[in-house]
Amino acid sequence: xxxxxKHIVFDIGSVLIHYDPHLGFADLIPDQAERDWFFxxxxxxxxxxxxDRGRKWEEAENLxxxxxxxxxxxxxxxxQNWHKMVPYAYEDTVTILRQLIADGHDVTMLTNFASDTFxxxxxxxxxxxxxxxxxxxxxxxxMKPEREIYDLHVRNFDLDPTVTLFIDDNRANIDAAxxxxxxxxxxxxxxxxxxxxxxxxxxx
Numbered sequence: 764x765x766x767x768x769k770h771i772v773f774d775i776g777s778v779l780i781h782y783d784p785h786l787g788f789a790d791l792i793p794d795q796a797e798r799d800w801f802f803x804x805x806x807x808x809x810x811x812x813x814x815d816r817g818r819k820w821e822e823a824e825n826l827x828x829x830x831x832x833x834x835x836x837x838x839x840x841x842x843q844n845w846h847k848m849v850p851y852a853y854e855d856t857v858t859i860l861r862q863l864i865a866d867g868h869d870v871t872m873l874t875n876f877a878s879d880t881f882x883x884x885x886x887x888x889x890x891x892x893x894x895x896x897x898x899x900x901x902x903x904x905x906m907k908p909e910r911e912i913y914d915l916h917v918r919n920f921d922l923d924p925t926v927t928l929f930i931d932d933n934r935a936n937i938d939a940a941x942x943x944x945x946x947x948x949x950x951x952x953x954x955x956x957x958x959x960x961x962x963x964x965x966x967x
Contacts, residue, residue, distance in 0.1 A: 766946055768963050770922045771863055773894070774907075774931035775874040778950050779860065780852045780888055784811075787844035791837055805831050806841045814877040817904040845880055852888050855953035859960070862967040864893055872897035873916050873929070875906050896920060907931070908939030917943075928963060930956065 776782045784806075785798060792798040802808070805827055814823055820842045827838045864870050871894050874881070878901035885891045898916040900906040905915065917924055924944035931937050932950045940947045948959045960967055 766963065767926060768868075768928045768946065768965060769926040770869045770871065770920070770928065771965075772916065772922075772927060772929045772945075773860060773870065773872045774929075774933070774936065774950070775872055775876065775884070775891065775897075777932040778853070778930060779856050779891070780849050780884065782849050784841070784848050786850060787846075787848040788837070788840065789847075791840045791844065801834070801837060805834055806838060811841070812875070812906070814880075815875045815900050816906055817878065817901050820877075820879070846883065846887070849884060849887070852890070853953065856950075856956065857890050859953060859956060859967045861890065861893065863965065866967075868965070870894040871916070871920050871922075873907065873912065873931075874898070875900045877901040907933070907936040910939060910943055913940060913943040913945065928965075 773779060784802065788798050788801070792801055810823065810827065814820060824838050824842070828835045831838065860870065872891070874897060876884070876899050878899060881897070881899045881901065891897075896919075898912060898919060900912065903912065903915060905912045907913075916922065917927070925946075927945045929937065929940040929945050929947040930950050931940070931947070934949060937947045937949045946963070948956065950956055957967055
C-alpha cells in the first residue's frame, strides 16, 4: 500500500465505545431468556436502527406501545437506560485516535447513531469532540452502508475519497466505503489497527 492518506474517518460504536443493549436491561428484565425474547420481538435491532435513521424516540416508543401495551415500561426503558448500554470507551483505540490527531492528520467520524444519543455520548466521552467533525446518520436521515452517506461525508468535509481511510468494524460498511472509492480498514482490535495503519505509513 503506497497511497498517501490525507484523511482518516473513524466509526464509533464497537470501535471507540462499547455498546450492548442487554446492559440497559439487566435490572429491568433480569431473566436472560425473557430479555432475548424482548429484543427479538419488541425492541428489535431493526426498530432501533430507525432511530439511527432519524426517527424520534417518542414516535418509536408510541409505535411499539400501541402494539405491546403491556410492555410500555420496558419499551420506554430502552431510551431511559441507553446510558447503561455504552458503559466505557476502548481506551487503546482512543489513544490511536488522539495520536493521529496530535500528529496533524485530518480525522473525522462517520457513524450510525441517533442524533440525541450521539450528543449524550459526546458529553460522556469527550474525545468524541476532538476530531474535526462527524456525520451522524440520525442528523442526515441516511445510514451506512448506503452510498449516499459516504458521498455526503466527502462533500461536507471536503475530502478526496482516494486518499481517505475509513475504519469500521462492520464488513458491509467497509465494502461500501471501498465501492465509494475510499481506502478502508476492517477493525477487529487495536493491535491489528496499529498494524494496518502502519501499512499506510501511519505510525501510532
